Amino acid sequence: MSDRSLTKKEQWDWWTTLIVALLVIMGVTNLYSAAYNPDRPFLFDFGTLYGKQIMWIGVGTFMGVIAALIDADYIRKLTPIAFGVVIFLLIAVLFTKPINGARSWLGVGPFGIQPSEFSKLTTSLMIAFLIAQGRSKQVSRKTVIFVIGLVLVTMSLILLQNDTGTFLVFTAFFFVMYREGITFDPIILFVFNNLLGFRLKRTWVGVHFIPVLFVVIFFSIITLYFTESVHRFSFLPGFDVPGWALLIAILTIIFVLAVVLVRNFISQRVRRRFISIAMIVYFVSIGFVGTISYAYLNVLQSHQKVRIDLWLGKIEDKDGKDYNRNRALAAVGSGGFSGAGYQEALLASPRSQHVPESETDFIFSVYAEEWGFMGSLLLVTLFTILLIRLVVIAERQKSRFARVYAYAVMMIIFYHFAINVGMNIGIIPVIGIPLPFFSYGGSSMMSFLMMMFILLKLDSQRKEVL
Amino acid sequence: MNLDSRRLVFLIMFVSVGVIFGIRLFYMQVVDDKWIERAGEVAKRKVDVKPPRGILYDRNGQKVVSNKTYYNLMFVEDNIEDLDTNAFSELIGISKDSIRKRFEAIRKSLDRKTKSKYTGNDTIVNDYRSYLPYAFLTELSADEVAQIAVDLPNFKGFYEEPMSMRNYPFPYGANIFGYLNEIRPHELNADRYFYSVGDFIGRSGLERYYEHELRGQKGVHMILTSARGRAVDNFADGKLDTNALQGPPLHLGLDIDIQGYGEKLMQNKLGAIVAIEPSSGEILALVSAPNYDPNLMVGARNIRKNYMKLYEDSLRPFFPRPLAAEYPPGSILKTVQALIGLQEGVIDEETGFPCNKALVGCHNHPNAQNVSQAIQFSCNPYFYYEVKRIIQQGKKESIFKDAAVGLELWEDYMNSFGLGVKPETDIYGLRGGVIPNVEFYNRWYGENRWAFSTIRSNSIGQGEVKLTPLQMANLAAIMANKGYYYEPHFVKSIGESGPLDRFTKKKYTKVDREHFDCVLEGMRKVVNEAGGTARRARIHDIVVAGKTGTSQNPHGEDHSVFMAFAPYDKPKIAIAVFVENAGFGGTWAAPIASLMIEKYLRGHISEESKRKEKRILEGDLIHER
Known part of the structure; x- marks a missing residue:
């Protein structure tokens, strides 16, 4: 050189x-x-x-x-x-x-x-x-x-x-x-094939394990954050919309929008595959939001909920370590x-x-x-x-x-x-x-x-x- | 799957996080106001700024109560850096030991008893905070501060802070102005908006009566505080601050020159002088003797030093004699008795009664042929006859019932002269005197068991009737005005608002104007003609009309009373002088009144009166006996 x-x-x-x-x-x-x-x-x-x-x-x-x-x-x-x-x-x-x-x-x-x-x-x-x-x-x-x-x-x-x-x-x-x-697929495959008796060559979840995990954690936090809240809208007088319902509504809107966009702008071949994936993602998300919400609202003990709420910053621990963050948020x-x-x-x-x-x-x-x-x-x-x-x-x-x-x-x-x-x-x-x-x-x-x-x-x- | 397209996962992740952050920031910073409120809660502190109190001016525009700047030596413990106690002790002139004790005392003074939330026991909570300023020394004068100011910057954590306290350019009028002292818990609880612990509040006199006006409007400054509570800066550049507003000045009817002169005349005597301008009801002077220099009661340091001394003085300098001492008025009441008789028609101007000494003692004088002579000679038997006609008018069969009817009538007249009713003067500590009424005697003797003969002493101002010096002076003002008066008052105007409504209303007595002439003529003769009882009240070139009184005192020497107004034709001053244990009214009270009148009308004491003045100034009626 x-x-x-x-x-x-x-x-x-x-x-x-x-x-x-x-x-x-x-x-x-x-x-x-x-x-x-x-x-x-x-x-x-x-x-x-x-x-x-x-x-x-x-x-x-x-x-x-x-x-x-x-x-x-x-x-x-x-x-x-x-x-x-x-x-x-x-x-x-x-x-x-x-x-x-x-x-x-x-x-x-x-x-x-x-x-x-x-x-x-x-x-x-x-x-x-x-x-x-x-x-x-x-x-x-x-x-x-x-x-x-x-x-x-x-x-x-x-x-x-x-x-x-x-x-x-x-x-x-x-x-x-x-x-x-x-990929983390070998681990997933090991679980499915050896322990559960499936015969899979590879799984989508295993291949995309890291981003899926990211999305799952993200969704969990969002769900936990919103599930107990109550929202009121001027176009829905008299209705108190619970947070989990709002999330499902938002997911539905995104799904419908995505489907409409894809139908009109993307080629036939991709479209069919996309819609089936989108359907799966949509129903899995709803199921996920529902499960997390249900677990949070009905399964968890109140002291466990308090711990989660504290962690999320939904409730304030004014004297504890949240003090720092509260001040930062106020700033x-x-x-x-x-x-x-x-x-x-x-x-x-x-x-x-x-x-x-x-x-x-x-x-x-x-x-x-x-x-x-x-x-x-x-x-x-x-x-x-x-x-x-x-x-x-x-x-x-x-x-x-x-x-x-x-x-x-x-x-x-x-x-x-x-x-x-x-x-x-x-x-x-x-x-x-x-x-x-x-x-x-x-x-x-x-x-x-x-x-x-x-x-x-x-x-x-x-x-x-x- | 093509691995290269996985870049999309990353791009989506980055963009979506960026968008979520953007939305969240928009919500927090632009939409939701919660955080700004939170910031205020965290970092904003209100600091009250109290203005200096309103100034008091006398009728000639002289400052009689003003403010003076004093200093507190403040410290913030957190800011003190290696205090050199030796040097500090030298600087402020306090021993090292006392310095240590002072710090402890300040800390201890902030102990607060409270019930524990958990155990229910009394516990002591200390409110001392090392980041807050406290006063190490208080109320230092400008001179005292000047001595330490140069070296003070060497002692970090200490600084001087100005404060306003009262100042009295004239050492007079303490009983009028009153004094300020530290607020009491119940007063604090009544107005937490304005006051805070350690504030000074008007405790007596005008300071107390006009507290609300004099204190002004407090300002509120918003201070940015640090996490430890220390003041750092103005909050929001002072945009939320309100300024303190000094209270309006009070313009008084008082003439500080004659007030001071009166206090000098009354030195070494007990009693009171009250002078009123008849045409307005403004109090020109209100002397209580003995008195004290109002500067003795300025600030906590002085009050600690002087209060108990004054309080325990057997002569009671704090007792507002002109307002609250109820004395038998003696013969000055005869003027009112004559007026009631004339109005009731039981006598006329020319009615005469013999001076029958068998009835009641009298001095030697010719028989009074008419009302003015009766006043001039102050004939006691004359007024026994005269008042008997008022009380026993024969309207009822029984002399007892008749007396009751008569006394009720008499009481009404007396009340219309402001006697037996509490004046509405703008000061606290007033009393109404005593005009004995039917109820009073029924309780004392029983119903239908008294008649005129039982209560006749009242005819000549002895017995049960009692007046305060203020009422006596007001009586003189009524005489001067021929039948009406304005409520005696101190304050002419609050700020520039002009006279107060309630002090501009004429209050009429129940005696018509035409009946006054003969009584006033009698009062003129008292001073100016042979056989009058107050020739010592005569002033060269000024016609004074007056009436002496000798208030019988079962406990000792009689009290000397005199009421007067002058000039006779166009009265400018009405005055009452009461000197305890001074004997006959003409001896002490009359010359004092004349000197006051001369001082007020002329502005100085003429050569002819100098001897009189010297005698009064040198007279000591307290210590010589």
Whole structure:
């Protein structure tokens, strides 16, 4: 490979860079407001959180640029070493003193690192490395077991640190496996064929197990959230519509709409298949909503219901851990359409400190209160665009290593974004993980930046490798 | 299935999460107001701002009650950083030990007894919060604060906070203005909207009567508080705040110069002076002796120091003598007796009665040939005859029943002079005096067991009849007005609202105007002609009309009474002076009244009256006996 061909073939993705840069700038700007210290207003004051964050961004960018100077192939080859080092650190961290009940810090004083943050990067690389080793399109069973095993080992090390948030993020890798065709069908088939006596070659549920699971969890939460509520509509005077009935009505409307659309716009052959699938999905959904509702309303004891309601945030545990989220929700909600204005937050401001952890887990509440719905929508849109862009990047990779890695990065960012924002707007229980590029934290900031740099580097060389 | 198309699953997932978040954010931030309310509950605190109290001006526009800024030395425990107790003790001049004790006392003062929700036992809850400000030292004067202000910034967590307290430029009128002190629990419960613990409220006098006006309107400031409750900033840039509004000034009819002069004249004496402007009913002076400097009762520090001392003083400086001391009026009541007789037609202006000393004691004077002479000589037997004619008009067979009818009639007349009824003056602590009526004597002697002879002492203002000095002065005003009066009052106008309605209504007595002339003529002679009983009340170039009285006192020396008005032709001042244990009315009360009149009408005391003034000022009727 000559130097000349390298420059010719390298195509750096400036759009993604721009979006990430925008998010980083918004993040620092917001952190400056969230952690503002009137005695030290200088942005680059390294004694303040914003000063430190800028330092981390600098270090992260520096390390990212170094990674970007390395040839994609070397990155791939270095992967096992990097993974091994981080696993070693994950073990080492277990022998430290716990901080706030979690053993996740390694190092001295303020300059500690969190190996678990870096393990997201190295595990992504390692999975890509392992899956890319196979020559055929089908991943060998041995690789599958090896990959799953590695993920589970890393997850258990993180669980030992008592870091549930990061633990949960690791389930993102199952989506990556799904994209690569690693199915959970053998397990399903084993259950059906060996235990129940069926003779199936494969099941739809088993193949799409991960997204199905996602949808199931999503539906369960929505159902549990709405089932007990009562809705009134002006066009239905005198009727109190229970939440479960409303859900079924919505599902029916979606189904009818989908069928009508498909009938009119899609070819005959696809249409027939679609309608039968849609019918199955529709009836399964209704059955599912019905079952969950019934179980919640009639089977569960009241104290169990209370626990679920607390978890969902339907009822408030004002003195308990819901306190944080309630304050964050109040901050987000009081932002209004255009927000309180930069550095004008009442609740989430560092002056009043009503929202605990407003520099880390609840930093979105500061942003949402100060920039209102317009700002929040911009943030959500930027993240969504970034994710869609990452799908595009991932799918254009010729190297399997790069593609798997791209999917891993994409899903990790998605998990962080969805869980963090979801928790800040009260639709997901409190799970402490940072919002990428926004939350204060050196390890996570450096880890995310390096993830992006390595991805963009791999992407830039997509045309070289076959 | 083609694995490449699985990208769709991801795209759908990302877009749907983005859309759900967008909808949820729209609902939370734009549609649902719940969260804004929640934010208010969490971070908003109301802070009441109390304005300084309204100012009181006298009739000449002089400030008689104003405000002065004092300072509290406040602290917030959370903000105190390594307090150097040695230096602090030096700065505020309190020993280190006392500083520690003071902190403990503040904390302890916020203990509150309460019943435990769970056990039902009495428990003590402490409301002290280390993030809230408390006063370490209170009511520091500007001078005291100036001494510590320079070094105070060295002590983090301490700061001075201004506060408004009363100030009296003239050391007079304490009995009129009253004083403020800390609100009591039942008062607090009655108006929780305005007051809070530790507020000062009008406790007596005008401060109490006009509390509602003087206190003004409180302002409410919305403060953004931190999670620990500390005030951080204005809430919503102060858009929700309302401003405190100072109470309107009270313009008084009082003349602080003669009020002060009266207090000086009454020094070392017990009693009262009340002066009224007859044409308006405005009280020009209302002296209660002994009195005290109103500045002694400003603020909790002063009250702690002085209240018990004044309260336990055997001369009772807190007792509002002009309003509440009921004395036998003595001979000044003869003027009213004469007027009732004239109105009833039982005598006319020229009726004379012999000075029959066998009936009742009298001094040596010629027989009174007519009403004005009777007043001039203050002839006791004359009024026995005269009042007997009022009481025993012969309308009933039985003299007892007849007396009852007569007394009822007499009571009505007396009441129409404002006697025996509580005045509606704008101050608390008023009493109505005593005009004994039928019921009164029936209870005392039994029905049909009394007649005029039983109650005749009342004819000359002794016996059971009692008046307050305010009523006596009002009587003088009635004389000056020839038959009507305005309710005596202090406040001419609240702010610029003009005279109060209830004080602008003429109240007529039941005696017609034409009957007054001969009585007034008699009063003129009392002062100005030989044989009059109050020649000491004479003023050069000013015609004073008056009536002396000697109020018999079974417990000691008689009380000296005098009522008067002047000038005779166009009365501008009506006055009553009551000096306890001073003997004959002409000796002390009359000269005091004349000095007051001269001071008011001339603005100064003429050379001719200087000797009189000196005698009064030097007279000590308390300590010499």
